[in-house]
Amino acid sequence: MKTKEIFDLAIKTGIEADLRGEKEVEKFLQRKKKKYESMKDKEFFDVEALENPYLDSRILHIAEDKEIKKILFGIDLTTAEIILAKELGGVDLIISHHPLGKGLAHLADVMALQADVLNQYGVPINVAEGLMRERISEVARGVNSANHQRTVDAAKLLGFNLMCLHTVCDNLAASFLKELIEKQEIETIGDLLAILRKIPEHKKAMEIGAGPKVFVGTEDNSCGKIAITEITGGTEGSSKLYEKMAQAGIGTVIGMHQSEEHRKQAEQSNINVVIAGHMSSDSLGINLFLDKLEGIEIIPCSGLTRVSRI
Ligand SMILES: [Fe+2]
Numbered sequence: 001m002k003t004k005e006i007f008d009l010a011i012k013t014g015i016e017a018d019l020r021g022e023k024e025v026e027k028f029l030q031r032k033k034k035k036y037e038s039m040k041d042k043e044f045f046d047v048e049a050l051e052n053p054y055l056d057s058r059i060l061h062i063a064e065d066k067e068i069k070k071i072l073f074g075i076d077l078t079t080a081e082i083i084l085a086k087e088l089g090g091v092d093l094i095i096s097h098h099p100l101g102k103g104l105a106h107l108a109d110v111m112a113l114q115a116d117v118l119n120q121y122g123v124p125i126n127v128a129e130g131l132m133r134e135r136i137s138e139v140a141r142g143v144n145s146a147n148h149q150r151t152v153d154a155a156k157l158l159g160f161n162l163m164c165l166h167t168v169c170d171n172l173a174a175s176f177l178k179e180l181i182e183k184q185e186i187e188t189i190g191d192l193l194a195i196l197r198k199i200p201e202h203k204k205a206m207e208i209g210a211g212p213k214v215f216v217g218t219e220d221n222s223c224g225k226i227a228i229t230e231i232t233g234g235t236e237g238s239s240k241l242y243e244k245m246a247q248a249g250i251g252t253v254i255g256m257h258q259s260e261e262h263r264k265q266a267e268q269s270n271i272n273v274v275i276a277g278h279m280s281s282d283s284l285g286i287n288l289f290l291d292k293l294e295g296i297e298i299i300p301c302s303g304l305t306r307v308s309r310i
Helices: 003-016 022-038 079-088 101-105 107-120 125-143 150-158 167-182 189-197 200-206 241-247 260-268 278-290
Strands: 058-061 070-074 093-096 161-164 213-216 225-230 250-255 272-275 297-301
Touching: 003 022, 003 058, 003 161, 003 167, 058 101, 058 150, 070 079, 079 093, 079 150, 079 297, 101 107, 101 161, 107 125, 107 225, 107 241, 125 241, 150 161, 167 189, 167 225, 167 278, 189 200, 189 250, 189 272, 200 278, 213 260, 241 250, 241 260, 260 272
Parallel strands: 070 093, 070 297, 093 161, 225 250, 250 272
Antiparallel strands: 058 161, 213 272
């Protein structure tokens, strides 16, 4: 496989695992097309948005369009990992999980996904969209100051192929978790923790003290309805949503990580929060994708714990 084939497979896999369902993803793309067609000044429109529903996942540089035999894959990539690839030798493609370059600049674009997922759990769409709109613009302003191209520039200078795969992998982690928790009766937070701790990536994280933890609630608390609303969709949503989630009947939220402000709001709304772990949850989604790349050697780095399920 070449770089573009790996990327296309990632997008296809991300769409198949999307919690909104493939039809909703298609509608999302259609809305972008309509917007594009009605625009007078198209010069700076990101035309990739017409095909790719995950603008935080991108091909960032193709130095040499060759058959990929060895990939260096890390969760956060900096110039250090690019130099590491050079030192290791024989790396054909470098992949970052967290967005870089134009993927980072467009991180906020994937967050609309969260409103649709919240709606599936019973939060009225107008409320979810309204609160997310505010948060999306906050995130867009937040990433504006970043040095977007720093790692991309390093890859260009050293002649490496580079891409980032963010929401496509997070979608895989989210659908895996949703399926896992929906196929069994889970009564208490303690039961939920035990299930999460059996997932190999989380089990390994526990060895370094980073496994699943209860952020709000106690192990004796009843889970109620468990929602997978914080595993995919860019980054943390609005902290004002917890009250609306409680009103919609959600009892417990599973997340990858959580800010203190969000934790406090969840606590005030009596929503239990189980944090599965950031690097281990990211690893889970990445591994589910990497299992599809048969015959390609993977060198995990920068927090990725490689577990194969094939
Ligand atoms: Fe992450």
